[in-house]
Each structure stands twice: as C-alpha cells, then as structure tokens.
Amino acid sequence: MQPDIAQRAAALNDRYRHHAAVTVMEKALKDPEVGNVALVSSFGAESVVLLHMVSLISPGTPVLFVDTLMLFQETLDYQREVSRTLGLTDVRTITAEQAMLDLEDPDGTLHQFNTDACCALRKTVPLEQALSGFDAWITGRKRYQAATRATLDFFEVETPTRMKINPLAHWGREDLEEYMVQNRLPRHPLVAKGYPSIGCAPCTSPVKPGEDPRAGRWRGSQKTECGIHFIGGKIVRTNGNKENAA
Numbered sequence: 338m339q340p341d342i343a344q345r346a347a348a349l350n351d352r353y354r355h356h357a358a359v360t361v362m363e364k365a366l367k368d369p370e371v372g373n374v375a376l377v378s379s380f381g382a383e384s385v386v387l388l389h390m391v392s393l394i395s396p397g398t399p400v401l402f403v404d405t406l407m408l409f410q411e412t413l414d415y416q417r418e419v420s421r422t423l424g425l426t427d428v429r430t431i432t433a434e435q436a437m438l439d440l441e442d443p444d445g446t447l448h449q450f451n452t453d454a455c456c457a458l459r460k461t462v463p464l465e466q467a468l469s470g471f472d473a474w475i476t477g478r479k480r481y482q483a484a485t486r487a488t489l490d491f492f493e494v495e496t497p498t499r500m501k502i503n504p505l506a507h508w509g510r511e512d513l514e515e516y517m518v519q520n521r522l523p524r525h526p527l528v529a530k531g532y533p534s535i536g537c538a539p540c541t542s543p544v545k546p547g548e549d550p551r552a553g554r555w556r557g558s559q560k561t562e563c564g565i566h567f568i569g570g571k572i573v574r575t576n577g578n579k580e581n582a583a
C-alpha cells in the first residue's frame with residue numbers, strides 16, 4: 338500500500354534535502370513516489386526559469402497556463418514565444434467556463450468591485466479543475482518571498498491526494514537573474530517597462546525604483562495575492578501576504 342501523502346512528502350524532503358533545484362525538478366518528474374506532475378506557470382517575469390528546467394529534463398511535461406482573459410497581450414505573446422523557443426510540447430491553456438463567465442461576470446467588470454470573486458472565477462477554480470487529474474504540481478514559490486514561506490520545503494502536502502513541489506524554495510532574486518542571464522533566456526517584455534511582477538492587465542501597474550516588486554499588483558487595495566488557496570481540497574480564503582503561485 339502507498340504510504341500516506343505526509344509520509345511520502347517527508348521522505349522526499351529527506352531524500353532530496355541537499356540537492357540543487359534542477360536535481361529536485363528532475364527527481365520530481367521521475368520519482369514514482371511523486372506520481373503525475375504538472376508545472377503551473379503564469380509566464381510572468383521569472384517563470385522562464387522553471388520552464389527552462391522542465392524543457393531540459395522533460396519537455397513533454399504538462400504546463401498549465403491560466404488565461405484569465407484579462408492578461409496583457411504581451412503575456413500571451415510571450416507565452417507562445419517561450420513555449421516555441423524552449424520546445425515545450427504540452428502547454429495547456431486553462432480558462433474559466435464561458436457559462437460561468439456569462440453568469441458571474443457578464444460585462445467583465447467584476448474585478449472593479451470584487452477582486453477575490455474575480456480571481457476565484459478566472460484563476461483559482463479553473464486551476465483547481467485542471468489540477469484534479471494530477472498527483473503533484475510544480476510551483477515557483479520561494480522562501481525569500483514572504484515570512485510565511487521562510488521554512489518552505491521542496492515537497493509539501495497540499496490536499497490529501499496532492500503535493501506541491503517548490504524546486505526554487507532556496508533561491509533568491511539574484512539566483513533567478515543569474516540563471517536567466519547565464520542561459521540567455523527571453524525576458525517578459527514588460528519587465529523592461531517597470532513591471533517586475535506581472536498579473537492581469539486591470540490589476541497590475543508598473544513599480545517605481547525602491548518599491549516592493551509586487552507593489553504594482555492590486556495597487557491601492559489591501560489585496561496582495563489571489564486570496565484563495567486550497568486546503569484539504571476545499572477553497573479557503575487566506576490573509577494577504579505577497580504570494581504568487583508561479
């Protein structure tokens with residue numbers, strides 16, 4: 338019988354504790370204790386690092402890209418360019434069901450008065466549905482990003498049946514920059530225009546020098562993340578920390 342998910346995550350953390358990000362990624366994609374794995378990517382400012390690692394190890398890995406239908410055109414163009422350049426062969430664009438959009442946001446203005454509901458409709462629920470067939474998903478979360486992530490492990494339990502894998506848990510911003518430069522990876526075009534963190538067009542603005550990189554996300558509101566996560570397979574609201582899945 339398969340050990341329970343908490344035991345498996347603990348064993349994987351022990352096994353790969355001293356390994357580098359690429360090795361963790363490689364093992365995660367091949368270790369039978371992990372199971373079916375997808376990479377979830379926003380094709381944002383730093384996403385190309387994980388996408389590049391996946392392309393080297395297993396370019397046929399499913400890559401889930403949530404298109405909220407509110408993204409910058411630059412993101413859509415970048416997604417196509419990066420997927421082609423890296424030779425990723427199974428990029429799946431995830432969107433909300435049209436019937437749900439018609440029902441809950443028929444004129445596309447929900448983000449103006451209820452950003453949590455809009456993020457749930459356009460991001461979180463479609464992503465959860467897309468992830469339902471997977472045993473684990475790879476995220477770009479890192480320890481330095483928030484106090485709540487200070488002890489982030491490579492493998493963590495998300496639901497009773499699914500793990501999150503964080504190969505970059507120990508990386509800093511400089512490591513990401515260095516990796517992108519060393520590997521000559523294409524940058525999201527909005528980074529050069531003052532967007533170090535890129536989400537939906539209506540909810541993302543450029544940041545000024547010295548500001549937090551995520552200060553341009555939902556500027557002027559208390560909201561600092563999508564606001565809803567999955568715990569125990571159920572959607573729950575969380576307190577805002579500057580968090581992002583990918």
Ligand code: SF4
Pocket residue numbers: 405407448451452453455456457459460536537538539540
């Ligand atoms: S970031 Fe803004 S537009 Fe995008 S899903 Fe959330 S509230 Fe809606």
